[in-house]
Amino acid sequence: DAGVTQSPTHLIKTRGQQVTLRCSPKSGHDTVSWYQQALGQGPQFIFQYYEEEERQRGNFPDRFSGHQFPNYSSELNVNALLLGDSALYLCASSPEFGARTDTQYFGPGTRLTVL
Amino acid sequence: GNSVTQMEGPVTLSEEAFLTINCTYTATGYPSLFWYVQYPGEGLQLLLKATKADDKGSNKGFEATYRKETTSFHLEKGSVQVSDSAVYFCALPYYNAGNMLTFGGGTRLMVKP
Numbered sequence: 602d603a604g605v606t607q608s609p610t611h612l613i614k615t616r617g618q619q620v621t622l623r624c625s626p627k628s629g630h631d632t633v634s635w636y637q638q639a640l641g642q643g644p645q646f647i648f649q650y651y652e653e654e655e656r657q658r659g660n661f662p663d664r665f666s667g668h669q670f671p672n673y674s675s676e677l678n679v680n681a682l683l684l685g686d687s688a689l690y691l692c693a694s695s696p697e698f699g700a701r702t703d704t705q706y707f708g709p710g711t712r713l714t715v716l
Numbered sequence: 717g718n719s720v721t722q723m724e725g726p727v728t729l730s731e732e733a734f735l736t737i738n739c740t741y742t743a744t745g746y747p748s749l750f751w752y753v754q755y756p757g758e759g760l761q762l763l764l765k766a767t768k769a770d771d772k773g774s775n776k777g778f779e780a781t782y783r784k785e786t787t788s789f790h791l792e793k794g795s796v797q798v799s800d801s802a803v804y805f806c807a808l809p810y811y812n813a814g815n816m817l818t819f820g821g822g823t824r825l826m827v828k829p
Contacts, residue, residue, distance in 0.1 A: 605759075634816055643819030644760070646810050657816055691759055695815055703815040704750075707760040 603628060605708035607692050613714045614682050622677040622711045626694030633675040634705060635667060638689040650675050651698040679713075687715045718743040722806045722820035729796055729827050737791040737823045739780075739806035749773075749782055749789040750807040750817065760805065763791075796827045 606625045614620050626633050632651045636644035646659035650669035669675045673694075679686055689712050693705040723738040741749065748767045752760040764773035766782040766789065773780050778793045789806060803822045810816040 632815075636817075641822075643805050643807075643821050644817075646816045646818065649816050657811070659810070659816070693760075693817075704762050704765065705815060705817060706762075707752075709759040 605692055605694050605706050607690075607708040607711050609711060610709070611712045611714075613716065615716050616682055616684060618682050618715075619678065619680045620682060620713060622679075622690050622692075622713070623674065624677070624692030624694075624708060625674045626692075627696075627706050630694035630696045630706070631673050632695045632698045633669060633673065634693045634695070635675070635677045636691040636693065637661070637686075638691055638710070640688070644691055647677070656698070682715045684715050687713060689713075717810050718747060718808050718818055720806050720808055720818060720820045722804075722823055724821065725803075725824040727823060727825050729825070731798055731827055731829055732795045733827075735791070735793040735796045735800075735825065737804055737806075737825070739789045739791065739820060741787050741789065741806070741808050743787075743808060746784060747809045749780070751778070751780055751789070751791050752805045752807055752819070754803045754805065754822070756802070763804070796825070798827045798829055801825055801827045 634649040635647040638644040648658040653669045664680045666678045689710040691710045692708045695703045720741045750765045751763040753763045764775040766773040769784040806820040807817040810818045
């Protein structure tokens with residue numbers, strides 16, 4: 602049973618560019634969340650997708666957007682990249698939207714470096 | 717939203733030493749509480765969780781008890797191994813509706829032989 606997968610593993614961009622990161626949830630999971638983890642810090646919640654709609658959003662600007670596809674996979678898009686967007690981007694999936702006791706399963710992350 | 721504070725690291729211990737990593741939280745109600753671990757170069761893995769007050773979560777020799785009186789969820793292990801070297805994160809739901817998580821800043825543990 603494949604866990605959460607993310608691509609690419611690493612990415613280098615320059616300021617002002619746009620980037621798309623991809624995530625496939627664990628089999629049987631329909632809810633996908635994205636987190637940003639800056640170096641030496643804990644992950645920060647960006648947003649969560651369920652039934653192809655953004656359901657919750659953390660404190661991130663509109664430059665951060667996403668999409669969920671009918672097969673539950675998801676993309677994170679970041680426009681107009683800033684140096685401060687350099688981070689590890691983590692995708693997490695869970696089997697039941699809104700279940701407060703639910704465990705989130707994390708992928709290995711995409712390391713984004715903005716030069 | 718809810719929030720969590722955990723002790724800063726790094727924590728350096730010798731093999732077989734006792735480990736405590738403190739975690740306190742601020743939340744309305746009684747949310748589930750989690751400890752995640754991040755090994756070098758990897759994503760986060762769930763270490764243990766507790767879903768209601770006074771529950772004890774345990775896994776791989778690690779334990780944490782949900783203490784509503786002190787709003788704490790301290791992580792403990794009686795005898796650490798070199799392979800336990802990692803960063804540990806305490807977490808709870810961002811809001812009381814939904815399962816998006818808010819994390820502490822992480823505590824790096826280094827275990828020396």
